[in-house]
Amino acid sequence: xxxxxxxxxxxxxxxxxxxxxxxxxxxxxxxxxxxxxxxxxxxxxxxxxxxxxxxxxxxxxxxxxxxxxxxxxxxxxxxxxxxxxxxxxxxxxxxxxxxxxxxxxxxxxxxxxxxxxxxxxxxxxxxxxxxxxxxxxxxxxxxxxxxxxxxxxxxxxxxxxxxxxxxxxxxxxxxxxxxxxxxxxxxxxxxxxxxxxxxxxxxxxxxxxxxxxxxxxxxxxxxxxxx
Amino acid sequence: xxxxxxxxxxxxxxxxxxxxxxxxxxxxxxxxxxxxxxxxxxxxxxxxxxxxxxxxxxxxxxxxxxxxxxxxxxxxxxxxxxxxxxxxxxxxxxxxxxxxxxxxxxxxxxxxxxxxxxxxxxxxxxxxxxxxxxxxxxxxxxxxxxxxxxxxxxxxxxxxxxxxxxxxxxxxxxxxxxxxxxxxxxxxxxxxxxxxxxxxxxxxxxxxxxxxxxxxxxxxxxxxxxxxxxxxxxxxxxxxxxxxxxxxxxxxxxxxxxxxxxxxxxxxxxxxxxxxxxxxxxxxxxxxxxxxxxxxxxxxxxxxxxxxxxxxxxxxxxxxxxxxxxxxxxxxxxxxxxxxxxxxxxxxxxxxxxxxxxxxxxxxxxxxxxxxxxxxxxxxxxxxxxxxxxxxxxxxxxxxxxxxxxxxxxxxxxxxxxxxxxxxxxxxxxxxxxxxxxxxxxxxxxxxxxxxxxxxxxxxxxxxxxxxxxxxxxxxxxxxxxxxxxxxxxxxxxxxxxxxxxxxxxxxxxxxxxxxxxxxxxxxxxxxxxxxxxxxxxxxxxxxxxxxxxxxxxxxxxxxxxxxxxxxxxxxxxxxxxxxxxxxxxxxxxx
Numbered sequence: 001x002x003x004x005x006x007x008x009x010x011x012x013x014x015x016x017x018x019x020x021x022x023x024x025x026x027x028x029x030x031x032x033x034x035x036x037x038x039x040x041x042x043x044x045x046x047x048x049x050x051x052x053x054x055x056x057x058x059x060x061x062x063x064x065x066x067x068x069x070x071x072x073x074x075x076x077x078x079x080x081x082x083x084x085x086x087x088x089x090x091x092x093x094x095x096x097x098x099x100x101x102x103x104x105x106x107x108x109x110x111x112x113x114x115x116x117x118x119x120x121x122x123x124x125x126x127x128x129x130x131x132x133x134x135x136x137x138x139x140x141x142x143x144x145x146x147x148x149x150x151x152x153x154x155x156x157x158x159x160x161x162x163x164x165x166x167x168x169x170x171x172x173x174x175x176x177x178x179x180x181x182x183x184x185x186x187x188x189x190x191x192x193x194x195x196x197x198x199x200x201x202x203x204x205x206x207x208x209x210x211x212x213x214x215x216x217x218x219x220x221x222x223x224x225x226x227x
Numbered sequence: 228x229x230x231x232x233x234x235x236x237x238x239x240x241x242x243x244x245x246x247x248x249x250x251x252x253x254x255x256x257x258x259x260x261x262x263x264x265x266x267x268x269x270x271x272x273x274x275x276x277x278x279x280x281x282x283x284x285x286x287x288x289x290x291x292x293x294x295x296x297x298x299x300x301x302x303x304x305x306x307x308x309x310x311x312x313x314x315x316x317x318x319x320x321x322x323x324x325x326x327x328x329x330x331x332x333x334x335x336x337x338x339x340x341x342x343x344x345x346x347x348x349x350x351x352x353x354x355x356x357x358x359x360x361x362x363x364x365x366x367x368x369x370x371x372x373x374x375x376x377x378x379x380x381x382x383x384x385x386x387x388x389x390x391x392x393x394x395x396x397x398x399x400x401x402x403x404x405x406x407x408x409x410x411x412x413x414x415x416x417x418x419x420x421x422x423x424x425x426x427x428x429x430x431x432x433x434x435x436x437x438x439x440x441x442x443x444x445x446x447x448x449x450x451x452x453x454x455x456x457x458x459x460x461x462x463x464x465x466x467x468x469x470x471x472x473x474x475x476x477x478x479x480x481x482x483x484x485x486x487x488x489x490x491x492x493x494x495x496x497x498x499x500x501x502x503x504x505x506x507x508x509x510x511x512x513x514x515x516x517x518x519x520x521x522x523x524x525x526x527x528x529x530x531x532x533x534x535x536x537x538x539x540x541x542x543x544x545x546x547x548x549x550x551x552x553x554x555x556x557x558x559x560x561x562x563x564x565x566x567x568x569x570x571x572x573x574x575x576x577x578x579x580x581x582x583x584x585x586x587x588x589x590x591x592x593x594x595x596x597x598x599x600x601x602x603x604x605x606x607x608x609x610x611x612x613x614x615x616x617x618x619x620x621x622x623x624x625x626x627x628x629x630x631x632x633x634x635x636x637x638x639x640x641x642x643x644x645x646x647x648x649x650x651x652x653x654x655x656x657x658x659x660x661x662x663x664x665x666x667x668x669x670x671x672x673x674x675x676x677x678x679x680x681x682x683x684x685x686x687x688x689x690x691x692x693x694x695x696x697x698x699x700x701x702x703x704x705x706x707x708x709x710x711x712x713x714x715x716x717x718x719x720x721x722x723x724x725x726x727x728x729x730x731x732x733x734x735x736x737x738x739x740x741x742x743x744x745x746x747x748x749x750x751x752x753x754x755x756x757x758x759x760x761x762x763x764x765x766x767x768x769x770x771x772x773x774x775x776x777x778x779x780x781x782x783x784x785x786x787x788x789x790x791x792x793x794x795x796x797x798x799x800x801x802x803x804x805x806x807x808x809x810x811x812x813x814x815x816x817x818x
Contacts, residue, residue, distance in 0.1 A: 047430065048430065049348035049349070049426040049427075049430045049431065050348075052425065052426045052429050052430050053348070053349065053422055053425075053426045056421070056422050056425050056426065056456065057422065059456055059457075060418055060421075060422075060456050060457075060459075060460040061460070063456065063457050063460035063461055064460045064461065064463060064464055066461075067460070067461040067464050067465070067505060067508070068464050070504070070505075071464070071465075071468065071479070071501055071505065074498055074500070074501045074504065075479060075496075075497070075498055075501060078482075078496060078497065078498035078501070079482070079483060079495070079496030079497075079498075080496070081478075081483075081495055081496035082496075158471070158475045158476075158477060159475050159476035159477045159478075162477075162478065162479075162496060162497075165471070165477045165478075165479065169464075169467070169468075169471070173464075
């Protein structure tokens with residue numbers, strides 16, 4: 001059975017610590033050594049790199065989807081060939097699945113976060129919610145596949161008209177990010193089972209998952225309004 | 228006091244993991260440098276071919292048909308092939324030289340060392356970043372081997388020409404798809420790199436290394452990473468759209484009823500301006516992605532050479548950050564003649580003029596700091612001074628181009644070519660040279676030959692002006708750019724100027740052989756370098772060995788006691804500087 005590992009503590013652990021990779025020094029400029037009595041040497045707090053990295057990733061993905069959105073707006077205004085596209089009902093069910101997956105992940109994350117010395121039963125229960133999230137994520141992607149098949153059956157292909165082009169581009173781009181989120185969760189499960197998981201890693205993976213969830217809601221609104 | 232730390236991945240022993248798929252940021256930095264070196268040689272040879280053709284239109288260039296039998300029948304370049312070479316020259320230089328060398332190469336090698344880290348936090352992503360970039364380069368170069376050659380749509384790839392397919396000309400079929408795929412892949416590599424740069428700077432600084440104690444190079448790389456994050460994340464979907472217009476029959480960029488080569492195109496309703504908006508939203512920050520790391524390198528080299536801090540460290544950081552912020556607001560100045568609403572031109576013109584203020588402040592700080600300094604003249608400091616010269620000269624012509632009414636006249640002429648080559652290309656290349664001469668001893672453990680370096684500088688400095696200053700004159704005389712031959716009456720008298728430029732380009736290019744010789748000869752037979760040859764203060768000069776060991780600091784991370792530029796101070800152990808790692812008390816420098 002695996003153990004859940006606490007965040008890298010403020011005092012660096014030696015590398016031979018079995019709990020996992022060592023803390024990256026003591027984190028940034030914390031406890032900066034004052035020189036010549038200067039107090040501008042800061043006491044700033046540096047989070048574990050995974051926590052920072054996930055915000056960097058979220059910023060980049062946001063920029064990509066901002067670009068896609070502006071392209072959609074410009075393209076819609078560029079000519080009169082934009083036709084309203086009725087979204088298949090299945091897409092609403094998929095939305096629900098994704099929303100529920102965020103809830104299950106949050107339940108799992110909070111359970112793990114509260115652990116200090118979990119019993120096997122407690123650990124398995126928390127792990128169950130995590131694996132349920134994974135399953136729901138996969139279900140969402142499968143659901144999206146059926147949405148694309150349904151559109152295809154209606155004769156709406158990528159190049160049929162601009163709104164179908166944007167529908168496919170946005171939903172496929174989002175599905176790729178969901179796939180990235182699933183990879184993150186699989187990584188979390190693997191590290192968990194090896195007893196090497198840091199809370200910051202789990203926080204990062206779940207933050208990304210919630211982000212792609214919110215991103216999907218945004219895309220639904222955008223597609224609903226524009227398509 | 229020092230913190231104990233151990234490298235979070237073990238030193239590799241096998242050749243593949245040590246030199247090819249290495250996780251070590253230093254090896255990855257060298258790999259990026261090598262890639263940029265190969266790319267710059269290819270890019271320069273392409274410019275020679277173009278210049279020869281511009282000087283003597285029907286000149287047979289021996290061996291050219293080996294490059295493309297269709298593009299150069301009888302060794303004489305066709306007009307289309309000229310455009311293909313121009314496209315590849317621009318793309319290779321902007322993406323694989325100006326972005327990779329000052330940012331990815333030096334940044335990878337020195338950013339972790341300068342903040343006192345053992346490595347980047349995500350070494351696998353770092354390795355992927357280089358190899359993804361390498362694949363992007365291979366994909367781009369492979370288009371040379373297509374029967375109809377690479378894309379001819381220019382490095383800006385304006386739609387609809389770029390989005391139409393083979394009907395638009397040679398290289399616009401598969402060549403264009405390879406171009407868009409290559410740049411899309413390149414974006415992924417740079418995003419992975421930016422991720423590591425930002426997290427290293429924010430999270431892995433060693434004890435005592437507060438933000439305001441980071442060298443200006445680290446600030447420059449950090450700011451550039453933040454810019455890259457926004458810019459490459461936007462270019463990537465644009466490239467995807469471009470590929471889809473080619474392979475899936477979509478109409479993102481191709482308008483209705485377009486007839487090309489007597490054929491009605493099957494697309495409808497696309498927006499040609501959409502590409503320009505997406506491209507330049509990336510394209511203008513890209514200019515600063517090339518130049519800000521060079522600004523950091525130049526500041527760093529200059530301070531070490533003048534043996535005193537710059538007039539203001541904080542104002543340089545604030546100015547670089549302001550430039551980065553404004554760089555997203557000015558992109559429309561590339562589109563004054565695109566048919567965009569004239570009010571938009573006004574909106575983009577204003578921040579374009581504003582952005583010259585922080586740039587001017589940085590230049591004034593450099594020049595003001597030189598006053599009454601004890602400048603140490605060497606190849607690195609000469610190239611740093613050369614950077615300032617090129618940046619100012621190229622920047623001044625920017626004032627004219629920033630105004631829509633003047634830009635309408637000058638936009639399609641060689642004036643613009645002269646402007647961006649000086650301010651972006653040559654200036655950034657001077658930054659790369661300066662960084663190379665300065666850091667080579669730390670990177671390879673040997674000194675470069677300084678005399679050869681100085682000769683290289685003077686030939687390059689004079690040569691660059693001989694090439695690019697006449698471009699401004701040509702532009703003002705109305706010489707249009709992107710033409711492969713000048714057959715109109717009014718352009719005929721300008722051909723001798725073109726020939727002069729071509730000769731200057733060939734000589735200046737040949738002068739780079741001195742650099743290449745110096746680089747390779749010094750790498751193997753140069754004088755062994757001491758740990759701190761320039762009497763620098765920042766952490767790269769505190770490593771236990773030269774080149775630094777696998778974990779940079781030999782298992783013990785340094786502790787930082789000072790801001791990075793304690794020069795012109797009294798050191799109890801001799802010298803006019805105190806290193807960041809020295810606990811010695813020094814009088815405040817007043818910065």
